Every structure is written in structure tokens, then in C-alpha cells.
Amino acid sequence: MKSPGILITIIFFTGLMWASLAAAEPSGPGDFTSGQFSKSGICSNCHGSSFGEWDGSMHSNANSDFFYHAMLQQYGIAAQEQGLSPEFCSRCHTPIGVVSAEIPPLDGSGLSEVSKEGVQCDFCHVIATSEGIGNAPYVLEPGDVKWGRNMSGAKSPSHEIKTNEFYNESAYCGTCHNIYHPVNNLTLAATYTEWEEGPYAKEGVTCQACHMTPGIVEFEENPGKAASSGPEREHVYTHYFVGGNAFVTEVMGEGRHEKKAVEYLQRAASLEVKAPDSAEPKENVEVEVKITNTGAGHKIPTGVTEEREMWLELIVEDAKGKELYHSGALDEKGEIDPEATIYQTVFADSRGNPTVKVWEAETVLSDNRIGPKESVVEKHSFLMPENASSPISTRAVLHYRSASQEHIDELFGNGTYNVPVIDMATYPEKEEESSTPGFGTIGALIALSMGSVYRRLKD
Numbered sequence: 398m399k400s401p402g403i404l405i406t407i408i409f410f411t412g413l414m415w416a417s418l419a420a421a422e423p424s425g426p427g428d429f430t431s432g433q434f435s436k437s438g439i440c441s442n443c444h445g446s447s448f449g450e451w452d453g454s455m456h457s458n459a460n461s462d463f464f465y466h467a468m469l470q471q472y473g474i475a476a477q478e479q480g481l482s483p484e485f486c487s488r489c490h491t492p493i494g495v496v497s498a499e500i501p502p503l504d505g506s507g508l509s510e511v512s513k514e515g516v517q518c519d520f521c522h523v524i525a526t527s528e529g530i531g532n533a534p535y536v537l538e539p540g541d542v543k544w545g546r547n548m549s550g551a552k553s554p555s556h557e558i559k560t561n562e563f564y565n566e567s568a569y570c571g572t573c574h575n576i577y578h579p580v581n582n583l584t585l586a587a588t589y590t591e592w593e594e595g596p597y598a599k600e601g602v603t604c605q606a607c608h609m610t611p612g613i614v615e616f617e618e619n620p621g622k623a624a625s626s627g628p629e630r631e632h633v634y635t636h637y638f639v640g641g642n643a644f645v646t647e648v649m650g651e652g653r654h655e656k657k658a659v660e661y662l663q664r665a666a667s668l669e670v671k672a673p674d675s676a677e678p679k680e681n682v683e684v685e686v687k688i689t690n691t692g693a694g695h696k697i698p699t700g701v702t703e704e705r706e707m708w709l710e711l712i713v714e715d716a717k718g719k720e721l722y723h724s725g726a727l728d729e730k731g732e733i734d735p736e737a738t739i740y741q742t743v744f745a746d747s748r749g750n751p752t753v754k755v756w757e758a759e760t761v762l763s764d765n766r767i768g769p770k771e772s773v774v775e776k777h778s779f780l781m782p783e784n785a786s787s788p789i790s791t792r793a794v795l796h797y798r799s800a801s802q803e804h805i806d807e808l809f810g811n812g813t814y815n816v817p818v819i820d821m822a823t824y825p826e827k828e829e830e831s832s833t834p835g836f837g838t839i840g841a842l843i844a845l846s847m848g849s850v851y852r853r854l855k856d
């Protein structure tokens with residue numbers, strides 16, 4: 398008599414489990430209304446520090462980013478012509494707008510205030526799980542329950558708390574930090590995969606360790622309060638979410654985040670140079686520069702690497718300061734010396750032509766970026782001129798910018814925005830420069846001459 402009851406019970410619970418598994422589908426357009434999400438200002442009442450850190454980040458600007466909008470507009474036209482999903486980009490950049498069916502239209506005219514906040518508090522803290530990595534298959538449960546890592550004994554007067562190890566894992570970030578083409582599945586960005594296949598995943602150093610603590614290249618404790626009415630804690634995760642974007646942050650007046658982006662870039666790489674001190678006239682002088690990704694948990698650059706540019710500038714001078722060799726300089730239009738190697742990804746469209754319109758991408762033409770803890774060696778050589786004198790000196794600078802000046806000029810008109818060039822690493826190192834007489838002045842001269850290039854662009 399007992400066993401059929403148990404059987405029915407088992408079937409019942411299996412059915413329940415199955416139902417709840419089947420229900421865990423990625424949240425889709427119209428599943429919710431934007432009124433089910435709280436504006437970040439509400440959380441700020443008790444979580445002022447987290448709010449202050451997040452406010453001005455690229456997450457807070459994910460929807461309002463003018464560079465994104467220029468590309469989104471182009472995507473919108475293509476999507477209409479080719480029948481692509483209109484909300485594809487917005488799933489990551491304006492997630493509440495998508496799940497509350499305020500998008501399309503893509504111009505943002507249908508967006509509520511909370512949707513305009515981009516990747517914000519109450520979106521991130523109601524992610525119950527994700528149905529995989531990339532293209533944003535998040536499963537949302539908006540409401541009274543806020544999800545977080547397992548902070549011991551956390552209690553809030555304003556909301557319930559549910560803990561989930563997922564918040565401590567890189568896979569949480571991987572939800573959006575891998576991008577695949579919506580039709581042909583080509584990998585368009587793979588920050589998560591680069592991390593997963595690299596040494597940091599094995600060491601257990603997550604995205605959060607570097608991007609949500611003051612450590613930049615490793616976990617570092619950040620003691621304080623997670624909420625104004627809560628207890629002092631040994632560690633509270635920060636919410637700056639800084640990467641390498643010193644361009645859009647600068648234009649949008651987000652000075653704190655811009656400054657931090659420069660710090661991140663300057664912790665990411667190092668340079669070693671092998672160059673002779675002297676050379677005979679007509680001798681072939683060889684210079685080797687080793688670039689190492691010392692601090693980023695993924696390739697450098699990562700993310701939208703069809704836009705990002707990293708390259709080396711190399712200058713060799715003789716005893717009198719006469720330039721013997723110079724590679725990687727910017728021309729008066731702000732374009733990089735065509736002889737220089739630019740570290741980035743180049744996609745090709747169906748005709749095999751390079752394109753930065755990722756929705757047109759069908760293949761990868763080239764990808765020479767540098768993996769975590771990996772190095773590349775650049776070899777340069779030139780003939781020592783007859784009238785040059787030894788000793789010779791070599792300087793190298795690893796530069797980064799968020800996009801080519803050409804593409805930004807094409808999108809916004811010549812001279813509208815200067816894309817700042819950030820020095821990630823220099824040889825000799827900055828400290829050495831000041832102790833070696835002469836180099837300081839040379840550095841200042843470069844800064845001056847580059848400054849004049851920027852000024853000319855601005856005119």
C-alpha cells in the first residue's frame with residue numbers, strides 16, 4: 398500500500414523539479430515591467446559607497462554611452478534590412494529596457510528612467526542564474542529578494558537576502574562578457590573565455606578579485622561597511638568596474654573612473670628592451686622589445702577588440718640626440734604609423750573586407766593580442782648612419798587607445814573628440830628616467846610634441 402504513494406510522491410517532486418528547471422529560461426522581452434525594478438538611488442540610501450563607486454562606471458553608462466549609441470544606430474538600420482533581432486545589443490547595454498519591452502524603439506524614446514540606468518543595482522542583484530556564458534542569457538527574479546555572495550549574517554530592514562555562490566564566480570560576469578554573432582555565431586568578444594583558458598582561472602583569481610577590489614591585479618581586502626546601518630566587515634567588494642576606458646569616461650565627465658582606467662592600463666603590461674649602446678657607421682642595429690601581459694586576467698586588449706588599439710612606439714637616438722629610428726608615431730591626423738604592429742582583432746565581412754561593424758563580421762582576419770602572463774617580441778632594425786655618433790639610446794612606449802581616431806572622426810565628425818592615448822608601459826621605466834640625467838627632459842619633450850598633435854586635432 399505504501400510504495401505507490403512513495404512513487405507518486407517521487408513523480409510529483411520530479412515533476413516539480415522539472416517544472417522549475419524548465420522555468421529557468423533566460424528572461425525575455427515583456428517578462429517584466431520596468432516598475433518591478435528599483436532605481437539605484439533607492440539602494441543608495443543605505444548602500445551609499447557602492448552607489449558612489451558604480452555611479453560614473455561604464456556599467457552606469459552602458460545605455461547612455463555616446464559611442465555605443467552611434468554604433469547601435471548603424472546596427473538598427475542593418476537589423477531592419479536583414480531581419481536581425483532589434484534588441485540584440487540592448488540585452489547587455491540596456492537590460493531592463495529589453496525585459497520590460499521598452500526596446501525597440503532603439504532610439505531610447507520608450508525607456509523609463511530605471512531602464513536608462515544601464516547595468517544597474519537592482520538588475521544585477523536579481524540575477525538568479527544564467528543559462529550559460531555569453532549573449533546575456535540571464536534569469537531574473539525581480540522583487541523583494543536581493544541576491545548576493547554569502548556575507549555572513551547579513552540582514553536588511555528593506556529587503557530579503559538570498560545568497561548564491563554564482564556572485565563570487567567569473568561565470569556571473571561571463572553572462573555578458575563573451576559576445577557571439579547572433580546569426581553565424583562567430584566569437585566577437587571573449588573576455589570570459591580568455592580568462593577561463595588562462596592561468597588566473599587555475600589560480601582562482603576571478604574577475605571580481607581584480608575589478609571589484611582595490612588590488613587591480615589581484616584580490617585585496619577592502620574593509621568597511623556594506624550598508625550604512627550594517628556592521629563593519631573585513632571586506633566589502635567595490636563597484637567601480639574599471640577597465641581600460643579612459644575615452645568615453647573622459648568625454649562624459651567621469652573623472653574618477655577615467656583616472657582609474659589609466660591606473661588599470663598601467664598595471665597591465667611591462668616592457669623589456671634589448672638594444673646595443675653603441676654601433677659602427679653602416680652597422681645593422683637590431684633592437685628587440687618584449688611586451689608582457691603582466692596584470693590583466695585576459696588578453697590585452699580584450700572586449701571590443703575590433704575598436705581597441707595597442708601598439709609600441711620605439712625611438713632610437715644617437716649621442717647628440719639625433720633621431721636614428723622612430724616607429725609607431727602618430728601622424729598629424731592621429732593615425733598610427735602603418736609600419737607599426739597594432740594589437741587587436743580584425744574582422745572581415747562576406748567580401749573579405751575588414752569591418753568594425755561586428756554584425757557584418759563573418760571571419761577573423763587577424764588577432765595578435767597578448768594572452769595573460771604571455772609575451773611577444775617585436776624585432777626592429779636599421780642601418781647606423783655614417784654621421785651618427787655613439788652611444789645610442791633607446792626608448793619604448795606601449796600605447797593604448799579605446800578606438801582609432803579615424804573611426805571616431807568618421808562617426809562624429811573631424812575634431813569632435815580626441816581619443817586619448819594612454820602610455821601603458823615605458824622603457825626606461827619612469828623611476829629610472831628621473832634618476833638618469835637627460836631622459837626626463839626627453840620624456841617631457843615627447844609629452845610636449847604629442848600634446849601638440851592633440852592640440853592640432855582639437856583645432
Ligand code: HEC
Pocket residue numbers: 435436439440441442443444518519522543544545546547548549550551552553554555556558560622623624625626627628630
Ligand atoms: C533601508 C536600507 C537598505 C536599502 C534601501 C537597501 N539595502 Fe541592501 N542591505 C541593507 C543592509 C543593512 C544589508 C546588510 C549589510 C551587512 O550585513 O553588512 C544589505 C545587504 C545587501 C546585499 C548583500 C547581500 C549579501 O549577503 O551579499 C545586497 C546585494 C543588497 N543589500 C542589495 C540592495 C539593492 C540592490 C538595493 C536597492 C534595490 C538595496 N540593497 C537597498 C540595507 C538596505
Ligand code: HEC
Pocket residue numbers: 437440441444447448449451452456516517518519521522545546547548564565566569605606609623624632633634636
Ligand atoms: C554588474 C553587476 C553589479 C552591479 C551593477 C552592482 N552590483 Fe553589487 N555586487 C555584484 C557582485 C557580483 C557582488 C559580489 C562580489 C563577489 O562576491 O565576488 C556584489 C556585492 C554587493 C554588495 C555586498 C558587498 C560584498 O562585499 O559582497 C552590496 C551591498 C551591493 N553589491 C550593492 C550594490 C548596489 C547598491 C549597486 C548599485 C549602486 C550594485 N550593487 C551594483 C554585482 C553588481
Ligand code: HEC
Pocket residue numbers: 455456458459460462465488489490492516533569570571572573574604605608609638639640641642643658700
Ligand atoms: C548585463 C550584462 C553585464 C554583466 C552581467 C556584467 N557586465 Fe561588465 N559591462 C557590460 C557592458 C554592456 C559594458 C560596457 C558598457 C559600455 O562601454 O558602453 C561593461 C563594461 C565593463 C567594464 C568596463 C570596461 C572598460 O572598457 O573600461 C568592466 C571592467 C566590467 N564590465 C566588468 C564586469 C565584471 C567584473 C562583471 C561581473 C561582476 C560584469 N562586468 C558583469 C555588461 C555586463
Ligand code: HEC
Pocket residue numbers: 567570571574588589590592593597602603604605606607608613614615639640641642661662664665692693694695696697698699700701705
Ligand atoms: C588579474 C587581474 C584581472 C582579472 C582576473 C580580470 N581582469 Fe579585466 N582587466 C584587468 C586589467 C589590469 C585591465 C586593464 C588592461 C586592459 O584594458 O586590458 C583589465 C581590463 C578589462 C576590460 C576592459 C578591456 C578593454 O581594453 O577595453 C574588461 C571589459 C575586463 N577587464 C573585464 C574582465 C572580466 C569580465 C574578467 C573575468 C572574466 C576579468 N576582466 C578578469 C585585470 C584583470
Ligand code: HEC
Pocket residue numbers: 462464465466468469472485486487488489490531532533572573574575576577640641642645699700701702755756799
Ligand atoms: C553579450 C553582451 C553584449 C552585447 C550583445 C553587445 N555588447 Fe557592446 N559591449 C559589451 C561589453 C561587455 C562591452 C565592454 C567591453 C570592453 O570594454 O572592451 C561592450 C562595449 C561596446 C562598445 C564600446 C563602448 C566604449 O565606450 O568604448 C560599443 C561601441 C558597443 N559595445 C556596441 C555594441 C553594439 C552596436 C552591439 C550590437 C550589435 C553590442 N555592443 C552588443 C557587451 C555587449
